[in-house]
Amino acid sequence: xxxxxxxxxxxxALGHNRHWQPAWRKPAPKQExxxxxxxxxxxxxxxxxxxxxxxxxxNVAVLEKGWxxxxxxxxxxxxxxSNYLWTEASLLYEKSxxxxxxxSQELNYNVMFSQRGVYxxxxxxxxxxxxxxxVSANRLNGIDAEVVxxxxxxKAIPLLDTSASARYPVLGASLQRRAGVARHDAVAWGFARAxxxxxxxxxxxxxxxxxxxxxxxxxxxxxxxxxxxxxxxAVVVAGHASVLAExxxxxxxxxxxxxxxxxxxPLKPALDTVVMSGAVHGYISQSDKxxxxxxxxxxxxxGYGQRGSFQTIEHTMEAIVALFPSFSxxxxxxxxxxxxxxxxxxxxxxxKTPVDGLYFNCGWGTGGFKATPGSGWAFAHTIAxxxxxxxNAPFSLQRFVSGALIDEHGAAAVAH
Amino acid sequence: MLLIKxxxxxERAETEFSYGGEAGIKRPLxxxxxxxxxxxxxxxxxxxxxxxxxxxxxxxxxxxRWFEAERxxxxxRIAVTREL
Numbered sequence: 046x047x048x049x050x051x052x053x054x055x056x057x058a059l060g061h062n063r064h065w066q067p068a069w070r071k072p073a074p075k076q077e078x079x080x081x082x083x084x085x086x087x088x089x090x091x092x093x094x095x096x097x098x099x100x101x102x103x104n105v106a107v108l109e110k111g112w113x114x115x116x117x118x119x120x121x122x123x124x125x126x127s128n129y130l131w132t133e134a135s136l137l138y139e140k141s142x143x144x145x146x147x148x149s150q151e152l153n154y155n156v157m158f159s160q161r162g163v164y165x166x167x168x169x170x171x172x173x174x175x176x177x178x179x180v181s182a183n184r185l186n187g188i189d190a191e192v193v194x195x196x197x198x199x200k201a202i203p204l205l206d207t208s209a210s211a212r213y214p215v216l217g218a219s220l221q222r223r224a225g226v227a228r229h230d231a232v233a234w235g236f237a238r239a240x241x242x243x244x245x246x247x248x249x250x251x252x253x254x255x256x257x258x259x260x261x262x263x264x265x266x267x268x269x270x271x272x273x274x275x276x277x278x279a280v281v282v283a284g285h286a287s288v289l290a291e292x293x294x295x296x297x298x299x300x301x302x303x304x305x306x307x308x309x310x311p312l313k314p315a316l317d318t319v320v321m322s323g324a325v326h327g328y329i330s331q332s333d334k335x336x337x338x339x340x341x342x343x344x345x346x347x348g349y350g351q352r353g354s355f356q357t358i359e360h361t362m363e364a365i366v367a368l369f370p371s372f373s374x375x376x377x378x379x380x381x382x383x384x385x386x387x388x389x390x391x392x393x394x395x396x397k398t399p400v401d402g403l404y405f406n407c408g409w410g411t412g413g414f415k416a417t418p419g420s421g422w423a424f425a426h427t428i429a430x431x432x433x434x435x436x437n438a439p440f441s442l443q444r445f446v447s448g449a450l451i452d453e454h455g456a457a458a459v460a461h
Numbered sequence: 462m463l464l465i466k467x468x469x470x471x472e473r474a475e476t477e478f479s480y481g482g483e484a485g486i487k488r489p490l491x492x493x494x495x496x497x498x499x500x501x502x503x504x505x506x507x508x509x510x511x512x513x514x515x516x517x518x519x520x521x522x523x524x525x526r527w528f529e530a531e532r533x534x535x536x537x538r539i540a541v542t543r544e545l
Binding site: 285287288291296297298299300301345346347348349350354355356389445446447 | 462463475476479480482483497498501502504505506507508509510511514516532534535536537
């Protein structure tokens with residue numbers, strides 16, 4: 046891997062940009078791997094990267110049915126934060142946040158992580174009580190969080206309607222200053238390039254069609270490009286976890302739903318932070334290109350169609366326009382849907398399974414992007430040691446049997 | 462927006478309905494006799510298929526009655542709705 050630097054930019058510019066190496070190889074699948082990671086999104090690529098880097102397991106393939114980062118990694122609203130309510134979730138997302146803070150240097154790839162702060166608005170007394178509680182819980186866990194009042198919000202976000210006559214009065218907000226956004230594609234590309242440099246085979250256009258088992262133990266996968274023998278199989282397929290689980294004869298506590306997002310035409314800088322409102326199902330930030338990036342709530346019904354319903358678009362736009370009246374004439378450029386795997390407690394599963402050598406990382410619901418590095422880091426540990434790290438031990442499949450659920454519906458911010 | 466045929470009221474817009482999830486899940490008659498795994502399977506696990514899905518809807522903004530539907534989770538096409 047050739048290191049990217051200011052010097053390499055200049056050198057390649059002088060060479061008319063004809064001599065850049067591809068960021069990763071395009072190998073054909075080998076017969077056999079130590080670990081096969083199913084799913085070439087951010088989480089799968091991060092898993093492969095940390096397997097190679099932290100655990101020295103380099104005979105690894107990442108199998109992706111489409112192209113790298115073409116699923117939910119490229120379909121989210123790129124928000125990164127760690128202000129979850131319960132200790133288990135806070136610590137997991139905070140681990141991720143710490144990895145984000147050094148990620149561009151670690152990967153030698155600019156993931157454009159911008160800690161511009163995230164405001165979660167409170168519109169009524171109960172919202173404010175929940176915000177006070179969550180901020181206090183965050184601070185007890187050593188995570189930066191504060192409660193801010195309407196005057197400070199109005200100063201920081203002048204376009205937000207904080208007037209007394211607003212349709213959704215703003216009584217206050219929680220603010221995490223270390224939170225922000227990152228460039229979603231760059232995260233996938235950066236992890237792909239760094240994993241490839243450590244010897245990981247990234248194989249695109251290769252769909253897994255079966256999981257081969259022998260006496261309660263996984264022995265490989267069947268794919269559209271032939272069978273691959275594997276000592277361990279790690280499934281990270283946001284949106285399709287139940288489909289893959291069925292191949293291994295398992296049932297999961299997951300339902301898949303469409304979740305939509307939108308971007309507007311590019312505007313001059315108007316919003317330099319992230320604003321979320323769980324109560325009205327809207328969240329918004331402005332990308333470096335100037336587009337407003339807007340996220341909606343999920344559609345109620347199960348769906349794999351990667352598109353959502355019109356009433357959800359209308360509902361979200363109503364909320365955004367009520368919060369930011371000056372955005373009412375902004376035109377939307379694109380709209381798309383991703384498929385989110387929702388668990389009953391709005392928390393992920395990073396777990397061993399009843400099948401030896403088979404691991405699942407799924408159920409991130411509407412909040413997987415922010416967890417990309419931490420999820421890969423914890424999953425790699427679980428696969429390499431065949432036991433979870435203490436950070437992801439509470440997120441086992443077993444919690445649905447024991448009843449030790451981690452109820453994060455409040456902090457998930459998007460209504461499930 | 463989906464056009465959903467309520468078995469009692471006929472075709473109405475999706476916004477009149479609320480979704481009830483997978484159909485055909487029966488509460489075990491003797492929960493005390495189940496293992497924790499069996500209880501968890503009843504409580505939490507869902508088939509969540511990619512394709513034909515047998516599910517419940519409620520005509521919340523109309524007759525308020527529950528009914529069953531067969532809907533494809535990829536095309537969202539509803540093949541049939543019927544009374545419970």
